[in-house]
Amino acid sequence: MLRLSWTTFTDRWALFLGAILTVCLGVALVQSSLLVLVSAATAGGEVTEAITLLAMTLGISAFLAVFIVSSTFAFTVAQRRRDLALLRLTGAARGQVRRLLLSEALLLGLLGTAAGVPLGLPVMRLQTWLLHDLGFVPAAFTPRWQDWILAVSAGTGTGVALIGVLAASRRAAKVRPLEALRETGAATRVMTAVRWFFGVLFLAGAVAMATVAAFAPPEGAVPLAINTALASAVALTALSPLVVPLAGRVAGLLLRGPLGRLAQANLRDGVRRSASTAAPLIVLVALLVAQAGTLATIAGGADLERRADIRGDLVVTTTGPSDLDTADTVHTGGVVSPESRVPITVVTRDEDGTETDEALAKVVDPGAYAAIHTRGPASGSLAALTGDTIAVADGSGALGDVVTARIGGSERNLRVVAVMPESLSGGVDFLLPSGVVPAGLLAAAPTESIVRLAPGAGPATVTTRGTVTTVDDWIATTGAAEQQTGTGIMTVLMGLSGLYALLAVINAVVIAAADRRREFAVARVTGLTRGQVVRAAVLESGLVTAIGLVLGGLAASATLAGISSAAARISGQAVLVVPWTLIAVVVLGAFLVVGVTSAVTALSATRPNPVSLTGAA
Incomplete structure (x- = not known):
């Protein structure tokens, strides 16, 4: 099976390259966070806040590694339905198909680990620099290499890869080969029982945590925000195939012309492809907006609380x-x-x-x-x-x-x-x-x-006693310092993890386009030019990006609702700070990155002569 897996890898390397990259980055992030965390925990001194941040960073990194690798493998396996169906028709049993996919995952996990271990060293230096620059650790702090991390990294890479492909391999083995070849029956069903189960389960968990957040103490706000955002993102990712057809109908009302109709048809026809591409974007938006909104809402509530508390001049x-x-x-x-x-x-x-x-x-x-x-x-x-x-x-x-x-x-x-x-x-x-x-x-x-001061009195009697400022200015300065600290926390928690999720978005777009050469060729031989096909692909990617942004925004909204209720309960005043600047940057950045990636991959996929591709079965 390993020999056959290696042959499959060399033949379909474009599909597997993205999976290796996601494993590699996941191993690097987890390894770096764990090494810095262990070094901080054994360093002593005033690094308690850094230890808490690193523990949360490690949790986010591990979640992203499992989530992104799982969705990447599931998408890759779905793209190979016809290949697996042919194996079944030539005599391969269900167990053999599963072993083939698990063997591929083992190879990819080993390759990803081999690349991720050395990559973890510059990631660790970057993470340490961030902690130094933001003042969470003393200047003398230096993380130490631990030999046992090699075993942990190997277990992380291979374990994440095997876990990621396990569910997909079971689904692939259950599909009847003729259904896969004809694209009928279970082969075309996207909303499986597993998707329904995890979607509803994590949605209920997100609602429960958002409710608990309304009554939680302030120190529990950030962990609850992260957990609520993660649970909401998983739930909406699992349920996203329900949204894609609806988005297609909405697009049909807005888009006119042949390219618009083609993008709309591709969106509704490629539900699995659209949902898989939107998945990492949902997580990225949910985490970034929820985290930034939580910290800003707490800071805004603290400012209102101070102004209501202090009766001074x-x-x-x-x-x-x-x-x-x-x-x-x-x-x-x-x-x-x-x-x-x-x-x-x-x-x-x-x-x-x-x-x-x-x-x-x-x-x-x-x-x-x-x-x-x-x-x-x-x-x-x-x-x-x-x-x-x-x-x-x-x-x-x-x-x-x-x-x-x-x-x-x-x-x-x-x-x-x-x-x-x-x-x-x-x-x-x-x-x-x-x-x-x-x-x-x-x-x-x-x-x-x-x-x-007494009514009518001035500040003259205290101006020579120290540095004098008004209470309003003092509160504003204190709030600005806390906001800067919150920005630092946001950078440590989501800096590298957000970059990982963004690369996963790019990877999903590349995988989606890698299997569409023949589809693009058919569109060209029916009368569309190469430029029109590329523009239709970019338009379709824009619709998928909109789906990811909307669902990610809904996931973040659940978090912000809980934090806003907690802030209002503690401060006695309604408070909700929405990070509009960050949202604008994320929205524009997502459309730009996905659009450029889609254009480049579509140009690459349409480079061959269309007749040579349409003639290949």
């Missing part, structure tokens, strides 16, 4: 506590709330074990803090924040708990007297009274003193 930034004391407060006729940020390590012990949380704490004056901020504790009271006490964020402890806190090298047992409500703006996890913080640590701590 000015922010004075200093190193260490400012000298805006009680006399200044009386002089201005308003309120001054100094808020210093210090590192803290909180150790919580319960029946489940010990949990250590390294974070930032705000050192505040309870009365002034309550006067400036409208969002009070969800339980407990800030008035009790004196002595050996602490206020914690929701989910970091319960009222009355005693936690061990390490602050500036000293360790103290602090009682939880208040639990602050969940917040989109993040910020600090703990509030401390000044008495529990060593004076040396407090003197070097960055401090923002929020000042509320």
Whole structure:
């Protein structure tokens, strides 16, 4: 079987080249993400955020590898229905057909792995550079090569290839050979029972996760967004053959002339081809738009939350506590709330074990803090924040708990007297009274003193006390910094993975055109010129691109609906930020890339003399 598989590969290399490329890129992405993740996990230091990002990146890479390779192999097998039918007619049993396809997948997996392992090294360097440039890892961080990654990469490449072709091989073996030759019966059925099952299953999962997202805490927003987008993309990819005929009818109302009618007919006749081409585009759009929209909505909700929370006019930034004391407060006729940020390590012990949380704490004056901020504790009271006490964020402890806190090298047992409500703006996890913080640590701590002036008072009394800005400008600057961080997260999560999905789109277009030489030749001998055939192919690809964009947008919408509900629940205000700029770039880029690829492949497919192709059976 391996010899026959190799012969098939050499004869139909154009179909298999794309499959090798997808396996190669999948192996490179998974290998790179895993090596950087393991190196970050063993490096120590402040790389917790990087570890979380890399774990999510690894999950996305693994999903894309399985999804894209599976859809590529399924499409490749579908393109070879007639070849497999001839094998069956010459005596090959169903089991032999399956073994042939699995042997081909094994060969392609090995070839893809052999190319993917060395490619993973520059991908790892690129991924590390991104983490360095965006500040998620220290400058000294360098991922280390691990010999065991060779076994993991080999298992990934061959495993993904075999899994990808397994379902397709079963379907191919079940089709009766005469039905495949005549293009009738089960050979032409695209919406199989398996497609219905997984489509409905993942659609239900996406709805469930979008519903859960509406009640999830902010820190669960990004993982839920990714999972909802992935589930929606899989569901709509499985159900996309239902949309292609409808799109064909819509196209028939809009398109006029022979080329438009030809593109419409090809779209409706090639349902499997159109659905397979749209599949990676659905995933690409769903992930990019959902991720960007989630981060932008959280940032927008955090901005609204801060503006509703702070009742102040000015922010004075200093190193260490400012000298805006009680006399200044009386002089201005308003309120001054100094808020210093210090590192803290909180150790919580319960029946489940010990949990250590390294974070930032705000050192505040309870009365002034309550006067400036409208969002009070969800339980407990800030008035009790004196002595050996602490206020914690929701989910970091319960009222009355005693936690061990390490602050500036000293360790103290602090009682939880208040639990602050969940917040989109993040910020600090703990509030401390000044008495529990060593004076040396407090003197070097960055401090923002929020000042509320009396009616008619001006900022003159505080202009010499530090860097002074208005509350509105301070909130805008803070939001811009968070938006920049969100962009960095988006780049790390989707930078290389998005490129992988885009290459899969190009690969699908190439595979689709590779088997259409005779179809294009028939169109030319019936009177169409070569240019007209190419334009019809480009027009058809534009319709397929529109299908992928619309379905990908629907998948992203499910995610954004859940995140918007969560942001509205937490901030108390309706908020939804749609990344229109990114959407415009994705839409224009998709039409451009698919259109150019379709034109180039159609030109290549129509280069031979049409009579020589139409005469070949």
